[in-house]
Amino acid sequence: RKEVEQDPGPFNVPEGATVAFNCTYSNSASQSFFWYRQDCRKEPKLLMSVYSSGNEDGRFTAQLNRASQYISLLIRDSKLSDSATYLCVVSPEYGQNFVFGPGTRLSVLP
């Protein structure tokens, strides 16, 4: 089993749609969780951290379920500019490198 797995995608949705991405991780000792976005031919950029209590940033909501080792990202009222690849990132035990999921590509269509 891969350390971090994501929905394979791609997701093609119309503007204004709500879309949800799922991510699972294998290491139950993982400490920190993030969502990154990567635009075509650009470097990944931090979108948001994911906290146990869940957190929201505008149209974006992230949830963490430690018992199920599951992370989600919900995008409401999607915009054309949300088109990108979304990467789930998990930090294992302290002192070890972050593990990136393979990413899920989103295309928001006019």
Next chain:
Amino acid sequence: GAGVSQSPSNKVTEKGKDVELRCDPISGHTALYWYRQRLGQGLEFLIYFQGNSAPDKSGLPSDRFSAERTGESVSTLTIQRTQQEDSAVYLCASSPSSLNYGYTFGSGTRLTVV
């Protein structure tokens, strides 16, 4: 500077030549990472430096790859006797020591081996 700086931004080299890629992390960031991303693929971990600890080299694909870091500053990734399969974007990232902060990536070096 305010961000992670990588140089060169693009490098074309002939098969068999050595190349050196440079990364300047954000000042004060103790952790530095190198990743490789082939076209249309995910990020592949290469090496991780954390302060003065021994680096985690578990992701280096072969002994042609090596990396150095001077203290908590500049890092160089060296690829010896480059092969065509080394063609990729090499991304450097840095982060503070706390696990609660994500990485900040540089814009990468696009390496093409011809």
